[in-house]
Amino acid sequence: MPSFFERLRADSIAVWQDYICHEFVNRLSDGSLPEEAFRTYLAQDYLFLIQFSRAHALAVYKAGNLSDMHEGLAGLKAIMDTEMDLHVGLCAGWGLSKSDLEALPEASQTIAYTRFVLETGLRGDLLDLQVALAPCILGYAEIGRLNEEAQPQGPTSSAYRNWLDEYSGKAYQSVAQAFSDWMDRTAERYLTEARYPSLLKTFSQASTLETDFWQMGLNAAQ
Numbered sequence: 001m002p003s004f005f006e007r008l009r010a011d012s013i014a015v016w017q018d019y020i021c022h023e024f025v026n027r028l029s030d031g032s033l034p035e036e037a038f039r040t041y042l043a044q045d046y047l048f049l050i051q052f053s054r055a056h057a058l059a060v061y062k063a064g065n066l067s068d069m070h071e072g073l074a075g076l077k078a079i080m081d082t083e084m085d086l087h088v089g090l091c092a093g094w095g096l097s098k099s100d101l102e103a104l105p106e107a108s109q110t111i112a113y114t115r116f117v118l119e120t121g122l123r124g125d126l127l128d129l130q131v132a133l134a135p136c137i138l139g140y141a142e143i144g145r146l147n148e149e150a151q152p153q154g155p156t157s158s159a160y161r162n163w164l165d166e167y168s169g170k171a172y173q174s175v176a177q178a179f180s181d182w183m184d185r186t187a188e189r190y191l192t193e194a195r196y197p198s199l200l201k202t203f204s205q206a207s208t209l210e211t212d213f214w215q216m217g218l219n220a221a222q
């Protein structure tokens with residue numbers, strides 16, 4: 001039986017493909033992405049992950065039982081204890097410290113996406129929040145798998161390779177699988193067909209906001 005994620009993905013496939021196969025990703029993978037685009041993206045992504053950590057903290061709050069609280073906490077720790085280290089490490093190589101990053105102004109695209117996720121979670125229940133989080137976690141895992149073998153060529157190829165290794169690596173892939181399984185368990189309890197159109201709309205909007213986030217990076221190099 002397909003997972004709930006697979007159902008949402010199939011029902012918004014055009015929007016999903018725009019996100020997963022965006023020019024930013026394709027050029028990161030072959031190394032032709034301008035460094036300025038990557039730097040702008042990565043600094044904004046650090047700010048994104050700060051807000052995204054808050055969204056996972058909200059999942060702990062919205063959890064219906066202790067087991068769900070643990071799942072939310074595991075997601076929060078995966079971001080704050082692991083994923084953000086990638087950004088800190090790469091940005092340090094360009095002379096940007098953690099506090100430099102934290103002090104940067106958020107781009108409109110960063111605000112739009114993160115506040116959309118937080119607001120969806122505040123307004124709805126745990127399932128609404130998970131569906132808003134899903135394109136992020138499961139999309140990057142898919143991008144990692146699709147570009148696992150890529151050998152980017154060019155001056156920043158090692159930074160791009162580090163980035164791809166992070167998302168194609170075992171640790172991130174298992175976080176993503178755990179998230180998808182967790183969302184399935186929540187859907188078993190809370191999904192009704194009457195709710196489905198609104199959940200699909202959330203999933204598709206979040207996927208579009210991911211596309212806008214890539215585009216923000218590309219625009220910085222115009």
Ligand SMILES: Cc1ncc(CO)c(N)n1
Binds near residue numbers: 045137210
């Ligand atoms: C914008 C964005 N989406 C997804 C992820 C994966 O966590 C990320 N780091 N940034």
